[in-house]
Amino acid sequence: MESEAQLEQFCILAKGTKGRAIADLIQRATSQPSIFTFGELLDIPSVKELPQTEYAAAYELLQLFAYGTWQDYREHQGKISLNSQQELKLKLLTVATMAGTSSMLRYKDLMQQLEIGNLRELEDLLITECFYGGIISGKLDQRARCLHVHSALGRDVRPQQLRAIRHGLDKWLEGTNAMLETIESNVRQSQAAAADSAKAKAQHQSKLEELQKKLKTEADAGSKDSMMLDDPSMDMMEEDRIGPGSMPAMRSKRRR
Secondary structure (H helix, E strand, C coil), X not given: CHHHHHHHHHHHHHHCCCCHXXXXXXXXXXXXXXXXXXXXXXXXXHHHCHHHCCCHHHHHHHHHHHHCCHHHHHHXXXXXXXXXXXXXXXXXXXXXXXXXXXXXXXXXXXXXXXXXXXXXXXXXXHHHHHHCCCCEEEEEECCCCEEEEEEECCCCCCHHHHHHHHHHHHHHHHHHHHHHHHHHHHHHHHHHHHHHHHHXXXXXXXXXXXXXXXXXXXXXXXXXXXXXXXXXXXXXXXXXXXXXXXXXXXXCCCCC
């Protein structure tokens, strides 16, 4: 990205620069419209040396743009002075900070923190500079007089905030792992239930096929017996066994 390339260029220049030249470089970097993160520049050894020199104000200026807001500037206005480009950028960074802590920002709070006197000026700043500049994405609600935030530019993190951030990430990771274990357990249970169901279905199918086979065998046997009873040749064989002209034996009646 263009902003990253520009910041990298400033960092390269800062590594071979000291004193007044570093102060001038910081002034240029904080005035550059496309640069909104300054942590890498703060890590340069020659920049870290500034607080012990006559150019300590340049270091405070860089810290202001890395971590601060418009109200921080107003509190230290006697030590730091800004040009018009820096003032606009610091207000945009202030909006990014506020949007990073809440998904809904009231116009009233924005106007107070940015020291903007009228609604039209605020909406122009949000639309023209924040939305189009990629500082935030969201939607203006003119009826409710608020800004609904969808996403916001990430700012530099103070070193003393890293422990809290790490703690939060560890908690998030614990929760994620617990959820993953629950999901995996549910998957295993579902797989076991599916296997049991498939086994029961196979057993049922086997019994059904066995019953069908048995019924078919019985049906075939019954059909064969019926055919034998209906076959005329069977009657002839019976007559031959009795003999021609002979009468079937009659049961004699007992005389009284």
